[in-house]
Amino acid sequence: MLAVPEMGLQGLYIGSSPERSPVPSPPGSPRTQESCGIAPLTPSQSPKPEARAPQQASFSVVVAIDFGTTSSGYAFSFASDPETIHMMRKWEGGDPGVAHQKTPTCLLLTPEGAFHSFGYTARDYYHDLDPEEARDWLYFEKFKMKIHSATDLTLKTQLEAVNGKKMPALEVFAHALRFFKEHALQELREQCPSLPEKDTVRWVLTVPAIWKQPAKQFMREAAYLAGLVSRENADQLLIALEPEAASVYCRKLRLHQLMDLSSRAPGGGRLGERRSIDSSFRQAREQLRRSRHSRTFLVESGVGELWAEMQAGDRYMVADCGGGTVDLTVHQLEQPHGTLKELYKASGGPYGAVGVDLAFEQLLCRIFGEDFIATFKRQRPAAWVDLTIAFEARKRTAGPHRAGALNISLPFSFIDFYRRQRGHNVETALRRSSVNFVKWSSQGMLRMSCEAMNELFQPTVNAIIQHIEALLARPEVQGVKLLFLVGGFAESAVLQNAVQTALGARGLRVVVPHDVGLTILKGAVLFGQAPGVVRVRRSPLTYGVGVLNRFVAGRHPPDKLLVRDGRRWCTDVFERFVAAEQSVALGEEVRRSYCPARPGQRRVLINLYCCTAEDAHFITDPGVRKCGALSLELEPADGSPDTAGAPPGRREIRTAMQFGDTEIKVTAVDVSTNRSVRAAIDFLSN
Secondary structure: OOEEEOOOOOOOOEOOEHHHOOOOOOOOOOOOOHHHOEEEOOOOOOOOOEEOOOOOOOOOEEEEEEEOOOEEEEEEEEOOEEEEEEEOOOOOOOOOOOOOOOEEOEEEEOOOOOEEEEOHHHHHHHHHOOHHHHOOOEEEEOOHHHHHHOOOOOOOOEEEOOOOOEEEHHHHHHHHHHHHHHHHHHHHHHHOOOOOOOOOEEEEEEEOOOOOHHHHHHHHHHHHHHOOOOHHHHHHEEEEEHHHHHHHHHOOOOHHHEEEHHHOOOOOOOOOOOOOOHHHHHHHHHHHHOOHHHHHHHHHOOOOHHHHOOOOOOEEEEEEEOOOOEEEEEEEEEOOOOEEEEEEEEEEEOOOOHHHHHHHHHHHHHHHOHHHHHHHHHHOHHHHHHHHHHHHHHHOOOOOOOOOOEEEEOOHHHHHHHHHHHOOOHHHHHHHOOOOOEEEOOOOEEEEOHHHHHHHHHHHHHHHHHHHHHHHOOHHHOOOOEEEEEOHHHHOHHHHHHHHHHHHHHOOEEEEEOOHHHHHHHHHHHHHHOHHHEEEEEOOOEEEEEEEEEOOEOOEOHHHEEEEOOEEEEEEEEEEEEOOOOEEEOOEEEEEEEEEOOOOOOEEEEEEEEEOOOOOOEOOOOOOEEEEEEEEEOOOOOOOOOOOOOOOOOOOEEEEEEOOOOOOEEEEEEOOOOEEEEEEEEOOOO
16 A cells, blocks of 8 residues: 655656655645655555664763752763762762762752752752842752653743742753763763763763653753753763663662562561562572573673573563652563563653652641642742751651651741731641641641651552552563562652552562662663663554555545545555554664655655554544654755756655664665765654
8 A cells, every 4th residue: 555645745756656646635634844745655554674783872981860850860880891880979968867879959040040059059058048038049849840741841841940930941951961961070080080071971861761752852952952962972862761770770789789578577667677589589590400501691691690590581570769750661581681671661650759748738738728838838938948858857767667756847937927927826727727647846846646647658659559550460561570669769668568568468579779769870870881781662652654545435534535636545544653562672663765845855844643542543533643743854966966867856765763762763864875864853843
């Protein structure tokens, strides 16, 4: 069956067959701009995708930036010693009892919008500002979630600071990335003065696996603006999916670096209480004794002791529980090289630790009034930040078996502001409220029972467990026996206990790495050194373009009929490139060839469509939406030696799209000259 892209074109024969002439769409049909028409040289039935090894950029060091919702950090390793991961220096400032190998994702800009500071420095400086002065400064925290929740993300999307002022989100993210770039390069220069400055660093940015293509492109654009890499050297920047990075790191771990939650004594609440999980794999070890070669090969391939005890084909799940989102991925271990195969598309949702913070804010609204809390946040933004910091410190100590109440400090500014606004004190508000599990302590603090604190966790924790259970029920992931719990929120004893209680009874072994909060960061470094470790991924959506096909009566709807030059065409046909849930290997290509509609045409735009369904027939079907555009920038061909004498309109542009990487990629070649054509897919301009 022949296919023609849906565009308003002038008639043009392709080859000797007039049956491949492009046909204009009827008025009102989805189309690209009329000035950028193309005609296909390939039929609608896709050729079998071809795989090729991805080209690796040269680099001396990998620097990974784990840009989190609540905390961020960087780490690096040198190409000469890729598995020795150097953590960034401990950050100045910080909270007592909290490791400072990450810093809060807090950005402070001056009233004029210039960069001032990031992390602990930003938070502490903002805290020390006079309340009236603080109202003019732009302080951003937990702003990564805005990118996830934005339904119409563009390069012009705005972010709101805690004082209500707005600025472009791209600039906010670029400020933060530029801070990490300068911090990391300074440390590299001090550690390795001989390291060349230019094109020596491969940068890796982590993003949630559930982020859609526009959000990934947004982070890349922010990296360009921050100067991490240039567009000409785009391959020097990799986007790493957070649960994948954690999986890559976990496969390197030894047994003594893991904690098996099922072996903890009842009442245990701290991360350090563990017993070796070696007994969990005795059966696998017995099997492997009969297959010593496989085990030796895995160990020699750099796979950790735990994975050497596993068989080829063994399946496990990684639950990345972060500040803003929870990401789930299911991998299958492949021999002989220990590569990973994704068994089900990444899933998850906004079930991160921020949900507990929102529950606390809702509790305050119940006690003091929603209008008061909104006013206080707007007029005393720095004091509100102080209150959230105080709650965060107590949240970290919460545990399912903890005895005794928790005291949460209220800033003096909160107490004074409430008295001025309401005419009575906060103690009176607590007595009058319907919340009987929060009291006013004699030390001038909110006194919350442990049961009340745990209740704040329940909506978020329950959502995580329900999502894991739903994924385990999928037929594609049957046989999973091991769950890695990673991410900053995975440090919570409340979450650990709830997951183990709910899933341990099903025979699922829940395992937590010791450095659980740094798992993604370290894994991102390893991923940067060997991005081919995840060999197969699942496409989260179905992608394709709109085309015209030969109209077949009885199969195509009558309202899709278009007659042109005596030929009958079916409009709005969805030509699929890749289907949702389809396994796609790294480097596998989907190829299409196109021909410009007019001599001298300099640019071609092709609309891309996507949907969650695997069997969409038309781009007008429910759920199918325009999600981006493929752009081809053409060099002039007229008069060139390679095209002189060629039939008019025979200029072929051959495109190759890859859906098996962490980003959708495209390359293109002008067949007549064998020169590369500048090609890109834009997901941010809808």
